[in-house]
Amino acid sequence: MPNPYAEIFRAPGAKGFASAGFVARMPMAMAPIGIVAMLSQTHGEFWLAGAVSATYALANALFAPQISRVVDRLGQSRVLIPTTLIAVAAFIVLMLAAYQDWPIWTLFVAALAAALMPSFPAMIRARWSELFRDRPELNTAFAFESSADELVYIAGASLSVGLAVALFPEAGLLASTLFLALGGLAFIAQRRTEPRPSGAVGGGGQSAIRQRPVQIITLALIFVGAIFATAEVSAVAITEKLGEPGAASLVIGVYAVGSFVVGLIVGALNLRMALEKQLAIALTVIAVTAWPLLFVDSVPMLALAVFASGVAISPTFITAFGLIERRVPAAMLTEGITWVMTGIGIGMALGSFVTGWVVDTYGASHGFVVSVVAGALALLTVLLGQRTLAGRGSHVPAAAEPQPAE
Missing domain, CATH: 1.20.1250.20 (MFS general substrate transporter like domains)
Structure with missing residues (x-):
């Protein structure tokens, strides 16, 4: 009996965007807890750590669908490049603000800007849909992605906290930011599997x-x-x-x-x-x-x-x-x-x-x-x-x- 997971990865470009996308989605589990681990150590106040993390998470929940809506209209690369770079820069500012003890408001502003991080799990699933629309292989691809999300949640939070405790307060969020930068840019670079944009809002x-x-x-x-x-x-x-x-x-x-x-x-x-x-x-x-x-x-x-x-x-x-x-x-x-x-x-x-x-x-x-x-x-x-x-x-x-x- 053929392995259905091996079958989906035979599609041209599938291995590339799936592996890059796996790395790019690590911040979805690492960033919120990384913010808490960082600020609870640098500022010693859990309410502040929780408030900044919640600001990031809730803002991302509001921003991500709007970013994806523009992606459907203009295409992934045109939208993901600026939003990913802004998010990476904002995470760097957030770490600097924590390390340099900048005013509290800078933490919240940086968290809001970082929330422009696009939903890479959605981008990956859109590419699988482009490859296997109305075919049974799409169910296998979605199963792989759901299991990958589970794996990210299992490993990501533990890795983020572990790094922050073992190395230095910003280590977990720094690793998350590196994953976003490297994985995100590698994902964007693979243009041949990018879904066709609609050209107009659906x-x-x-x-x-x-x-x-x-x-x-x-x-x-x-x-x-x-x-x-x-x-x-x-x-x-x-x-x-x-x-x-x-x-x-x-x-x-x-x-x-x-x-x-x-x-x-x-x-x-x-x-x-x-x-x-x-x-x-x-x-x-x-x-x-x-x-x-x-x-x-x-x-x-x-x-x-x-x-x-x-x-x-x-x-x-x-x-x-x-x-x-x-x-x-x-x-x-x-x-x-x-x-x-x-x-x-x-x-x-x-x-x-x-x-x-x-x-x-x-x-x-x-x-x-x-x-x-x-x-x-x-x-x-x-x-x-x-x-x-x-x-x-x-x-x-x-x-x-x-x-x-x-």
Whole structure:
């Protein structure tokens, strides 16, 4: 049986843009925690570190879809070159401001400018779509990208904090900035796999977020992102309560590794079930497996429950991006993908905040209540949107995806 992952990388240019894109996306995990690690050491104030990091993360969530919208119209290279260079320069200014103890406002201004960093995961998926549009290989490519995102989150945050602690406060953010500069420029240099620009804003000037499929999937993945963040915060709180705080990193790693492995398996399968049904099934698994988390009372039980709750995360992302590719006009594709990525990021930010409040107010064992509620809301969102996600009036050719009988 041929390896489906080997097949997708036989496409001309695929190895190049995928490897460069993997490096370029490292800041998505490294930069926010790198800012916290840097400023908490240089200024000794966690509120300031958190505020600057949140400023960067929320601004990037707002800016990235707008940048991707312009990318759809003008092309990747014309937009990514200036935005990447601005982001690199801004990160350098942020590190200098921290090192030289410049006024506090310079930290926030630099963080806002750094937030112009484009969404490289969206750019990479747009290139895969250009190569394999309406072909089964696209599902495998999206599975690879979702697993790569998981790997970045597993390694990136740990690397950023580890460097800042072991070397000097700015080391984690410096490494992140180097990854962005080298990976980003290497990705931009590969012009032959760049998707064709539309030449005009798709949809008569409308944003992709006005498309109902984008709204449904983005909202659902806000809840999924909250589940992702809840697992991290609750794992730290519960292991500390059990007197084994060092086990938190192991538990979080088990959670991410489970999702990573299952994502690779799903990507190797050529499933014929309609994508909206696959998404509903994956979210059902997430919603159901959240419940055992409420009853864990030991680290081994926590690790097992967290592993089970994470197995459907990557399949959810894979089918969500597959639906975006099928249900959003090609002229809006990069922006549509970026909105979904933004939804995940917003969900993680909100999930961390809400879970932290629940843990502080009601105790560590109640943190996973957020996962239960978020899982139910994500499933409900997709179930209510099944008709829209099924592609009524979609641009998808009939042969591209089997349609279920009503």
